[in-house]
Amino acid sequence: MITKRIIACLDVHAGRVVKGVKFVDIVDAGDPATQAARHAREGADEIVLLDITATHEGRATLLDTVRRTAKELFVPFCVGGGIRTAQDAEQVFEAGADKVSVNSAALADPALIDAIGRSFGAQAVVVAIDARRDLKAADPVREAEVFVQGGRKPTGRRVVEWAREAEQRGAGEILLTSMDADGTRAGFDCELTAAVSEAVGIPVIASGGAGTVEHFCDVFGRGKADAALAASIFHFGISTSRGLKEELERAGVSMRLPC
Amino acid sequence: MRVTVIDYKAGNLTSVLKALRHLGAEVEVTDADLALVERAERVVLPGVGHFAATKRLDDTGLTGAIRAAIGRGVPFLGICVGMQWLYAGSTEAPELPGLGAFAEPCTRFSEGTEKIPHVGWNSLEVRKGSRLLAGVELGVFVYFTHSYKGPVTVDTAAVTEYIEPFAAAVERGNVMGVQFHPEKSGETGLKILKNFLEVQR
Numbered sequence: 001m002i003t004k005r006i007i008a009c010l011d012v013h014a015g016r017v018v019k020g021v022k023f024v025d026i027v028d029a030g031d032p033a034t035q036a037a038r039h040a041r042e043g044a045d046e047i048v049l050l051d052i053t054a055t056h057e058g059r060a061t062l063l064d065t066v067r068r069t070a071k072e073l074f075v076p077f078c079v080g081g082g083i084r085t086a087q088d089a090e091q092v093f094e095a096g097a098d099k100v101s102v103n104s105a106a107l108a109d110p111a112l113i114d115a116i117g118r119s120f121g122a123q124a125v126v127v128a129i130d131a132r133r134d135l136k137a138a139d140p141v142r143e144a145e146v147f148v149q150g151g152r153k154p155t156g157r158r159v160v161e162w163a164r165e166a167e168q169r170g171a172g173e174i175l176l177t178s179m180d181a182d183g184t185r186a187g188f189d190c191e192l193t194a195a196v197s198e199a200v201g202i203p204v205i206a207s208g209g210a211g212t213v214e215h216f217c218d219v220f221g222r223g224k225a226d227a228a229l230a231a232s233i234f235h236f237g238i239s240t241s242r243g244l245k246e247e248l249e250r251a252g253v254s255m256r257l258p259c
Numbered sequence: 260m261r262v263t264v265i266d267y268k269a270g271n272l273t274s275v276l277k278a279l280r281h282l283g284a285e286v287e288v289t290d291a292d293l294a295l296v297e298r299a300e301r302v303v304l305p306g307v308g309h310f311a312a313t314k315r316l317d318d319t320g321l322t323g324a325i326r327a328a329i330g331r332g333v334p335f336l337g338i339c340v341g342m343q344w345l346y347a348g349s350t351e352a353p354e355l356p357g358l359g360a361f362a363e364p365c366t367r368f369s370e371g372t373e374k375i376p377h378v379g380w381n382s383l384e385v386r387k388g389s390r391l392l393a394g395v396e397l398g399v400f401v402y403f404t405h406s407y408k409g410p411v412t413v414d415t416a417a418v419t420e421y422i423e424p425f426a427a428a429v430e431r432g433n434v435m436g437v438q439f440h441p442e443k444s445g446e447t448g449l450k451i452l453k454n455f456l457e458v459q460r
Contacts (some may be wrong), residue, residue: 002381002421003400040445045380074278076402093271098443121270121308123376123404172404173378203378226374248408256380256400257444 003256004248005221005227006241007046007205008028008039012081014051015061033068036077043242043259046076048101048175048229052150054082063095070096078126086115093120101175103128104148107155107162110169117170125173126205127166131159131192132179141191142199151179159192160199166202174204175229181209185233188215190223197224205229213247220253260456264298265321266290269312269340272364275305282453290315296324301334301456304341304347305442308350308409313344317355317382326358334458336391342429342436343407351407361414361435365407368422376406377421381439383428389416390458391451392428393437401427401444401451402436406440433460 010017010032017029029035036047049069051062059082072177079092080101089100106127108113115126130147137143137158147158163174176196178189187208197204203226206219210233219225230244245255260286266272266421272288279286296302302325307310316322329335337345348357349365357365368375380400385392395417408425411418416435419427429436435455441448 002377002379005379070277072271072281074281074443074445074449076440077274094273094274096277098271098274123378124270124306172376201374202376203374226379259400 001113001254003045003254004225005205006043006216006245006255007048007227007229007230008036008044008241009048009050009207009229010035010039011050011052011231012062012065013051014058014069015065015120018052032065034067036073039241040073040075042207042240043245044075045241045256045259046078046227047073048078048080049080050101051081054189055181058082059088059091064089066095066097080126080128084112086112086119087118089120093124094142099124099126099172101126101128103130106166107146107148109156110165113166113169117172122170122172125171126175127163127171127173128175128177129159129162129166129196130177130179133189133192142195147179160195163196165202167202171202173202174200175207176204177207178209182207184209185211187211188219188223188225188228190218193219197226203227213251215247215254216244217251233251246259260301261285261287261299262301262303262456263295264288265296265302265304265316267304267306267315267319267321269305269309269311270307272305274440274442275303275338278449278452279303279456281421282449282456284456291319291321293320293324294299296328299333300309303334303455304335304337304344306338306340306344308340310340310343311355312340313352313357316344318331322358329360329434332460334460335435336455337436338442339405339438340442341393342373342438344403345429345434345436346409346446349407360431361409361412363410363412363428365409367407371422373422376404378404380420381421383417383419385417386415389428389430391430391437391454392416393454395447395451398448400407401439401441401447403427403439405438409436414447433458
């Protein structure tokens, strides 16, 4: 039976893992390679590394980080942040990533999704979408607005419509972040997640709002998510993916255990 | 342990090479050098993406070289599309024949309520007698990402269920294939690759 995935996310800045709420009060949380290996050892089903301050100058640092992180990592490894062209993606793959996540660049040039998919396969392209409910829209959830540049810039695109286009162009998965829920620890936006998950035939990874085990139960149930990103929850009582997964399994969610 | 990995430009090889090297294998990569395949001790054919990529194996003459190597008893492991290529072909690219080591074609998962592709960790029901899966316990999880799959037959070494039961691994003599990605399947995957590296001719 296919299991739901718990994905550990590492935010990286200048070659170091950082922690902070909405880019504020960022503190150093260690070496990416060490942290990724620890998460894999502690039961994470997949690792995502996001370069949160991707800059042109930082490319070499990022590639070095990816190379070091991938070296001893034998679970799926996705890298995002600052991937603007198929050549950028190729360098990240060669450094050892299994998937790349594209966000702003795909909205600026949707053909980027086709280009990466053609060369590396659809399974290697994750389209990350940051969306906020649009209370003025007829359907505030399905018509949630898509933002780019770390949630700073509205695009006018609607979440369901953009997710469908991404799928059509050959995305292998959608990484959906609810901007309303992100940072609240009050739970995932299950309505938003379900709306996108029902609209596409590819897996949807839910992100934003996790605070308790129940929140994960909800997003895998009501939210119809195939996977969920766990970040801040590890600071609040549950110390490992394994611990989270054991509790979820007890609650009836199918998990990769033992792991 | 020397392993010859075939590069036919079907996705990224980095992870497979890394895992084999991690296990101590001496890895050589070729995209057209038939002489390397002719003196290969073990052959791995990875591959993600579209079945049509296997056309390159025919174009470069690698198909013939691999067929000959298999005939000499060289242990062969196909991964993902590399496994599907061992069959008669795939409905993903009906005009292209596979190697035909297994007579049936690969087909797409049936459309329904479940998502396609099948992405994530799923369990293996290992059948008895597999050298590739020796010591791999019933129900362990491995990582899949695919939309096409091989049928369950007498040559199936492990069955996984998603929408329907399919061949997660296939094995007959020295010809082996896995639909999942052992290089991304944690300790279980490394064990399976290690088994392959230790298969005696």
